[in-house]
Amino acid sequence: MKTLIIYTSQTGFTKKYSEWIAERTKADILTLKEAQKKDAAFFDDYQAVAFGGWAMAGNVAKAKWFLDKASSWKDKRLAVFCVGGSPNESPDVDVMLKKILTDEQKQYIKAFYCQGGFNYEKMNGPSKLAIKMFVASLKKKKDQTEDEKKMVEMISSSYDISDIKYTDPIVEYLESED
Numbered sequence: 806m807k808t809l810i811i812y813t814s815q816t817g818f819t820k821k822y823s824e825w826i827a828e829r830t831k832a833d834i835l836t837l838k839e840a841q842k843k844d845a846a847f848f849d850d851y852q853a854v855a856f857g858g859w860a861m862a863g864n865v866a867k868a869k870w871f872l873d874k875a876s877s878w879k880d881k882r883l884a885v886f887c888v889g890g891s892p893n894e895s896p897d898v899d900v901m902l903k904k905i906l907t908d909e910q911k912q913y914i915k916a917f918y919c920q921g922g923f924n925y926e927k928m929n930g931p932s933k934l935a936i937k938m939f940v941a942s943l944k945k946k947k948d949q950t951e952d953e954k955k956m957v958e959m960i961s962s963s964y965d966i967s968d969i970k971y972t973d974p975i976v977e978y979l980e981s982e983d
C-alpha cells in the first residue's frame with residue numbers, strides 16, 4: 806500500500822512520530838507546507854494518508870487542510886494522529902480524540918493519540934506565553950484537583966515521554982487491508 810505521512814510540528818515531537826511511522830510503513834513523508842504546494846493529482850498515487858499535528862488546547866493544530874482534503878479521499882485509508890504533552894492514559898486524551906472528528910468524518914478517518922512532551926527551548930514566544938498563562942491560572946485555583954497539581958508540576962519544565970510503541974496501532978491500521 807502506497808502511504809503518505811503529512812505533518813506539522815513546532816518543537817519536534819510530531820516530526821519524530823511521523824518519521825517513525827514513515828519508516829515502519831515505508832511511507833513517503835511531507836511537511837504540511839510541502840503538501841499544500843502539491844496539486845490534487847499528486848495524491849492520486851496514495852492508498853493511505855495520515856496527518857500528524859500537535860495538540861493545542863484540546864484540538865489538533867492545523868488539521869483543517871487535511872480534513873477538507875479528506876472529504877474527497879474517502880477511497881483511501883485515512884488517519885489523524887495527535888501528539889501532545891498529556892500521557893496516553895490521561896482522561897483528557899479520550900475527550901480530545903472524540904472531538905477531533907465529526908461523526909461523519911469518523912466514518913472514513915480514524916483518530917489516534919501519541920504522547921510527546923514539552924520542549925521549551927524550541928517553543929515559540931506566543932506558545933510559551935500561552936502555557937505560562939495556563940500554568941498560572943491552574944496555580945491560582947483554590948480547589949486544585951490532584952490531576953491539576955500533577956499537570957502543573959509536569960508542564961513547568963521540558964520533558965520527553967515519546968516512545969515508538971505508541972505508533973503500533975497507527976502502523977497496524979495503515980497496513981491493514983480491510
Ligand SMILES: Cc1cc2nc3c(=O)[nH]c(=O)nc-3n(C[C@H](O)[C@H](O)[C@H](O)COP(=O)(O)O)c2cc1C
Nearest residue numbers: 814815816817818819859860862863889890891921
Ligand atoms: C499553546 C499550547 C497548547 C497546548 N495544548 C495541549 C493540549 O491541549 N493537550 C496536550 O496534551 N498537549 C498540549 N500542548 C503540548 C503540545 O501539544 C506538546 O508539547 C507536543 O508534544 C508538541 O508537539 P511538537 O513538538 O510536534 O510541536 C500544548 C502546547 C502549547 C504550546
